[in-house]
Amino acid sequence: MKSSEVLQKDTSSKAVQVTSRRDFFRKTAIYSAGALSAASVLSPVSAKADDPAIINEAPWGTKLGDPVDKNLYGMPSPYEHNNIRRTHDLLSSGDAYASISMCPIHESEGIITPNGLFFTRNHGGTAHVDPNEFRLMIHGKVKREVVLTLEDLKRYPSETRTYFIECPANGSPEWRGPQFNSLQFMKGMMSAAQWTGVMLKTILDDIGLEKDAVWMLAEGSDNASNPRTIPVEKALEDVMVVWAQNGEALRAEQGYPVRLVVPGWEGNLNTKWLKRLEFSNKPWHSKEETSKYTMLQKSGKAIRYFWVNEVNSVITSPCPEKPWTHLKKGDMVEIEGLAWTGHGTIKGVDISFDGGDNWVEAKLKGLVLPKSWTRFSYIYKWDGKPLLLASRAYDDFGNVQPTIDEETKAVGVESVYHRNAIVTWEITEKGECNNVQIRKHKKA
Amino acid sequence: MKSSEVLQKDTSSKAVQVTSRRDFFRKTAIYSAGALSAASVLSPVSAKADDPAIINEAPWGTKLGDPVDKNLYGMPSPYEHNNIRRTHDLLSSGDAYASISMCPIHESEGIITPNGLFFTRNHGGTAHVDPNEFRLMIHGKVKREVVLTLEDLKRYPSETRTYFIECPANGSPEWRGPQFNSLQFMKGMMSAAQWTGVMLKTILDDIGLEKDAVWMLAEGSDNASNPRTIPVEKALEDVMVVWAQNGEALRAEQGYPVRLVVPGWEGNLNTKWLKRLEFSNKPWHSKEETSKYTMLQKSGKAIRYFWVNEVNSVITSPCPEKPWTHLKKGDMVEIEGLAWTGHGTIKGVDISFDGGDNWVEAKLKGLVLPKSWTRFSYIYKWDGKPLLLASRAYDDFGNVQPTIDEETKAVGVESVYHRNAIVTWEITEKGECNNVQIRKHKKA
Numbered sequence: 001m002k003s004s005e006v007l008q009k010d011t012s013s014k015a016v017q018v019t020s021r022r023d024f025f026r027k028t029a030i031y032s033a034g035a036l037s038a039a040s041v042l043s044p045v046s047a048k049a050d051d052p053a054i055i056n057e058a059p060w061g062t063k064l065g066d067p068v069d070k071n072l073y074g075m076p077s078p079y080e081h082n083n084i085r086r087t088h089d090l091l092s093s094g095d096a097y098a099s100i101s102m103c104p105i106h107e108s109e110g111i112i113t114p115n116g117l118f119f120t121r122n123h124g125g126t127a128h129v130d131p132n133e134f135r136l137m138i139h140g141k142v143k144r145e146v147v148l149t150l151e152d153l154k155r156y157p158s159e160t161r162t163y164f165i166e167c168p169a170n171g172s173p174e175w176r177g178p179q180f181n182s183l184q185f186m187k188g189m190m191s192a193a194q195w196t197g198v199m200l201k202t203i204l205d206d207i208g209l210e211k212d213a214v215w216m217l218a219e220g221s222d223n224a225s226n227p228r229t230i231p232v233e234k235a236l237e238d239v240m241v242v243w244a245q246n247g248e249a250l251r252a253e254q255g256y257p258v259r260l261v262v263p264g265w266e267g268n269l270n271t272k273w274l275k276r277l278e279f280s281n282k283p284w285h286s287k288e289e290t291s292k293y294t295m296l297q298k299s300g301k302a303i304r305y306f307w308v309n310e311v312n313s314v315i316t317s318p319c320p321e322k323p324w325t326h327l328k329k330g331d332m333v334e335i336e337g338l339a340w341t342g343h344g345t346i347k348g349v350d351i352s353f354d355g356g357d358n359w360v361e362a363k364l365k366g367l368v369l370p371k372s373w374t375r376f377s378y379i380y381k382w383d384g385k386p387l388l389l390a391s392r393a394y395d396d397f398g399n400v401q402p403t404i405d406e407e408t409k410a411v412g413v414e415s416v417y418h419r420n421a422i423v424t425w426e427i428t429e430k431g432e433c434n435n436v437q438i439r440k441h442k443k444a
Numbered sequence: 445m446k447s448s449e450v451l452q453k454d455t456s457s458k459a460v461q462v463t464s465r466r467d468f469f470r471k472t473a474i475y476s477a478g479a480l481s482a483a484s485v486l487s488p489v490s491a492k493a494d495d496p497a498i499i500n501e502a503p504w505g506t507k508l509g510d511p512v513d514k515n516l517y518g519m520p521s522p523y524e525h526n527n528i529r530r531t532h533d534l535l536s537s538g539d540a541y542a543s544i545s546m547c548p549i550h551e552s553e554g555i556i557t558p559n560g561l562f563f564t565r566n567h568g569g570t571a572h573v574d575p576n577e578f579r580l581m582i583h584g585k586v587k588r589e590v591v592l593t594l595e596d597l598k599r600y601p602s603e604t605r606t607y608f609i610e611c612p613a614n615g616s617p618e619w620r621g622p623q624f625n626s627l628q629f630m631k632g633m634m635s636a637a638q639w640t641g642v643m644l645k646t647i648l649d650d651i652g653l654e655k656d657a658v659w660m661l662a663e664g665s666d667n668a669s670n671p672r673t674i675p676v677e678k679a680l681e682d683v684m685v686v687w688a689q690n691g692e693a694l695r696a697e698q699g700y701p702v703r704l705v706v707p708g709w710e711g712n713l714n715t716k717w718l719k720r721l722e723f724s725n726k727p728w729h730s731k732e733e734t735s736k737y738t739m740l741q742k743s744g745k746a747i748r749y750f751w752v753n754e755v756n757s758v759i760t761s762p763c764p765e766k767p768w769t770h771l772k773k774g775d776m777v778e779i780e781g782l783a784w785t786g787h788g789t790i791k792g793v794d795i796s797f798d799g800g801d802n803w804v805e806a807k808l809k810g811l812v813l814p815k816s817w818t819r820f821s822y823i824y825k826w827d828g829k830p831l832l833l834a835s836r837a838y839d840d841f842g843n844v845q846p847t848i849d850e851e852t853k854a855v856g857v858e859s860v861y862h863r864n865a866i867v868t869w870e871i872t873e874k875g876e877c878n879n880v881q882i883r884k885h886k887k888a
Contacts, residue, residue: 051579051591053576053577053578053579054579054581054591058573058574058577058665060571060572060573060665060666060667060717061571061665061666061667061669062667063667064541064568064569064667065541065566065568065569065570065571065572065666065667065696066569066570066572066696066697067540067541067543067569067570068531068540068541068543068544068545068564068566068569068570069531069540069545070570071529071545071564071570071697072528072529072530072545073519073520073528073529073560073561074529074559074560074561074562074564074695074696074697075517075560075695076517076559076692076693076695077572077575077693077694077695077696077700077701078572079574079575079700079701080692080693080700083692083693084516084517085515085516085517085518086516087512087513096511096512096513097508097509097511097512099511099512100512101512101513101515101516107692107693108691108692109602109604109640109687109688109691109692110604110638110640110688110690110691111604111638111691112556112638112690112691113691114558114559114690114691114692115518115520115558116517116518116519116560116692117517117518117691117692118518120512120515120518122509122512124508124509125508125509125510125511125512126509126510126511126512126514126515127504127505127509128504128509128510128521128522129502129504130502130523131521131523132497133497133502134497135495135497135498137498147495147498151770155775155776155777155778156778157778157821157823158553158778158780159809159810160553160554160555160809160810160811160819161810194554194555194556196553196554221502221504221505222504222505222509223504223505223506223507223508223509225505243553244553244554246554246556246558246690247552247553247554247555247556247557247558247561248520248524248527248551248552248553248558248560248561249520249521249524249527249551250521251518251519251520251521252509252510252518252521253510253515253518256521256523256524257521257523273504326595331599332599333599334599334600334601334602336602365603365604366603366604366605367604367811375604377601377602379601
C-alpha cells in the first residue's frame with residue numbers, strides 16, 4: 001500500500017531553519033535588479049531590494065484570517081472585483097431582460113469558465129424554476145410519451161463532457177465596423193464548461209423514436225420559451241440533457257434545473273429551463289427561427305436553420321484589456337489565445353505578426369477536446385516594434401478562418417450572425433493593444 | 445466557410461405549432477403512470493396526469509425573470525442552499541481558524557469542484573493577500589536568486605492541468621471507529637480543479653539549480669506560514685506555481701494570489717499564499733513535518749515525509765445523503781463514485797454487493813487523467829434486497845485499496861493520516877444507505 005517514494009525517519013528535535021525575508025536582504029548582496037535583468041531569460045525581476053512589499057510585515061502575515069465558517073460558499077477575492085460579466089446598451093433590446101451579459105474572456109484561464117462568469121443571454125430575464133415542479137415532457141413521434149421529474153431524469157446514466165457555448169452573434173460588434181476596443185465586448189458572447197447530464201440518445205433509446213421522427217422541438221419553461229427546431233440526427237449524435245455545470249447544479253441564469261446542451265451549435269439552441277421535447281417529421285419554423293435567428297443575405301433572402309458555430313480564434317493575451325505596456329524591448333512573452341469550432345476539433349492555429357502576410361504555427365496546449373475551447377501559445381521575443389498580431393485557426397473538417405474581406409464578400413454585412421473572421425490586434429511601440437479595425441476606420 | 449449541415453430556406457410565414465402542455469393532457473389518453481411504469485426500461489415516470497406541476501402555469505412561465513445586471517457575478521440557485529461546504533467541531537482545533545471545511549462531494553458531478561465548494565484547510569484562517577504586494581522569493585541553492593512580482597510570474601509560459609487535492613487526514617473520521625453517517629464528513633477533505641500557472645520546472649530551468657539542491661522549502665505569507673519540505677525531484681516532475689483555478693483567479697481561501705500545487709501529494713504541501721521557495725541539500729524538519737504531518741506507528745515511532753495520497757475510491761451515489769429510498773424493486777439505477785490516486789492514473793474500479801466477497805468491474809467514464817478524480821459507474825437492477833455496497837480502486841502503479849482490517853494490521857490506528865481502506869455502504873430494504881462501520885460498531 002505504501003509508496004516507494006516514502007522516506008522513513010523517526011521524528012527528531014532539529015530546529016527549523018527558516019530565513020526571514022528581511023534577513024535575506026540584509027545578509028546578501030547578490031540581489032540587484034539591474035544585474036538580474038541582464039542575465040534573465042524569461043524572468044526580469046521588477047521588485048527592488050528596498051521594495052516595501054518585501055521588507056515590511058504584511059497584515060495577513062501577522063493576524064488571523066477569516067474563520068472557516070465565512071467560506072461555506074466561497075466568493076472571489078475582493079481584489080478581483082473587476083473580473084465580472086458585463087453588459088452594454090448596444091447589445092440588449094433596450095432593457096435588461098432581453099439582454100446579454102459578456103464573459104470576461106480576457107481574464108479566462110484554461111478551457112472552462114467558472115459558473116459565476118459564464119455568459120448569459122436571456123429573452124425574458126433569468127427564470128427561477130422550482131426543481132420540485134420541474135417536468136420534462138417528451139412526446140410526438142416517440143413510441144412511449146413520458147413526463148419526467150428531475151429524479152426520473154437523474155436515474156439515467158450520466159455523462160460529463162466539456163463543451164463551449166457561443167451565441168451566433170458573438171463578434172457582431174465588428175460586423176459593420178468596430179464598436180469596441182475590448183476583447184470582452186468583441187468576443188465575450190461565449191463560455192465553456194464541463195456539463196453533466198444524460199445523453200439525449202440514452203433517453204430516446206429508452207422510450208423509442210418513430211421512424212419518421214426527423215425533427216425535434218425544444219422549448220423552455222420561462223416566459224419567452226424560445227422554441228427551436230433541431231434535427232434528430234444531431235439529437236442522437238451528441239445533444240445532452242444537462243443538470244450540472246462544472247461540478248455543481250446549473251445556475252438559474254444557465255437554465256436551472258435542466259437545459260439542453262447542443263455541442264458546437266448556436267447558443268440559442270441550448271434551451272434553458274427545459275420543459276418540452278417534441279418529435280415530428282416536419283420542422284416547426286418557430287418565431288425565433290423565422291424572424292430572428294436567421295442569416296440575412298445580400299439578396300434580402302435569409303438562411304434559416306443555420307446552426308453550426310464556425311471555426312474561430314482570438315488572441316487573449318495580449319488584448320486591449322491586457323496590453324504589453326509592462327514589457328521592455330527584448331523581453332520574452334507568451335502570446336496566448338482561444339480557438340474553437342462547432343464542427344469538430346481544432347487541428348492548429350497560426351499566428352501572424354504583420355497583419356496576415358506571414359504566418360507561423362502556434363502550439364496547442366493542454367487538453368484538445370472536440371467542440372471545446374482550445375488554448376494556443378507562442379513564445380515570442382518582442383523587439384519593441386509595432387505589430388499587427390492575428391490568429392487563424394483550422395479544424396479537422398478542413399475549415400479555416402477567413403479574413404474580414406473574404407467574409408464580407410461571402411456573406412455581406414446584412415446579418416449579425418456567424419462572424420468568424422480573423423481578429424487583428426495592433427501593438428504599438430508603447431505596448432498598447434488595440435482593435436485594428438478601429439484604427440482602419442479612423443483612417444478611412 | 446459555411447457548414448454542409450446548413451439548410452438553406454427562405455423565411456416564410458408558417459405559423460408555429462406549439463402544443464401547450466395543458467392541451468397535451470386533455471387531448472391524449474395515452475398517458476398513464478401505471479402503463480408507463482410497466483413498460484419502462486430506465487425511466488419509471490413518477491409524474492401523474494393530474495400533476496399540478498404539469499397542468500398549472502408556473503410563475504416563471506408568465507412573468508419576466510431577473511434582469512441581466514443582477515448576474516454580473518452569478519451565484520447558485522437559492523434552491524441549492526444545502527449544497528455548501530460544512531465544518532464540524534470534531535474536525536477543527538477548537539476554533540474556526542485552524543479548521544477544515546468539507547466539500548459536499550455527495551453533490552459533486554464530473555471531475556472538478558466549483559471554486560465556491562472546494563474544501564478548505566487553514567492553520568490560521570483565510571488570509572487576504574494584496575496581489576500588488578505579492579512577492580515570491582526563490583533562493584538558496586539556485587544559480588540566480590530572484591524575487592518575482594505577480595506580473596513577473598505570469599510572464600512565464602502557463603499550463604493548465606486537472607488535479608485533485610486531498611488532505612492526508614481525509615477519511616480520518618473512520619480510523620478508530622465511525623463518527624459520521626455522511627459522505628461529506630467521511631471523505632470531503634478533498635476536491636479537484638483545473639489549475640493554471642507555471643510549471644516550477646520552467647522557473648528552475650530559467651534561474652538554474654545548484655547541483656546539490658535536493659530539497660525545497662515552500663512557505664506561505666499567512667500568519668501560520670506552514671513551511672514544508674518537498675524533494676526537488678518532485679518539484680521538477682510536476683509541481684505548479686498556480687494563480688488560477690477553474691478558469692479564474694484563485695480564491696482567497698485557496699491561497700490567492702499564488703499557491704503551489706503538488707499533484708497527488710498531501711494537501712498541506714500545496715502551500716497557499718505562497719511567499720518563499722528555498723533550495724538546500726538538507727530537509728528542514730519544520731514544526732509541521734515533525735510534530736504534525738507525520739504518521740505515528742504502533743511502535744510509537746513516526747514516519748516523517750509521508751507524501752503520497754494512496755489509491756482510493758468511494759461510491760458517491762448511493763451514499764448516506766443520497767439513498768435509494770425512491771427506488772422500487774426491479775428498478776435500474778446507476779451506481780457511481782469517485783476514484784483517485786496520488787501515484788499516477790486510475791486503471792480500474794471493482795464493485796462488490798456483498799461486502800467484499802465477490803467483485804465486478806465498474807466502467808470508468810469521462811476523462812481519465814493522472815492524479816485527477818476519475819468517475820466510475822455500474823448500471824444495476826436492484827432486487828430490493830439489502831446490500832453491502834463497496835468499491836475498490838487500483839492504479840497504474842499496481843496499488844490496490846486494502847480492507848479496513850488489512851489497513852489496521854499494516855499501520856495501526858495511531859495516526860489519522862493516509863487512510864485508504866475500502867468504504868462499504870449498507871443498503872437496507874427501504875433503500876436507506878448507511879456507513880456500514882456504524883452498524884458493525886453498534887453490534888459489537
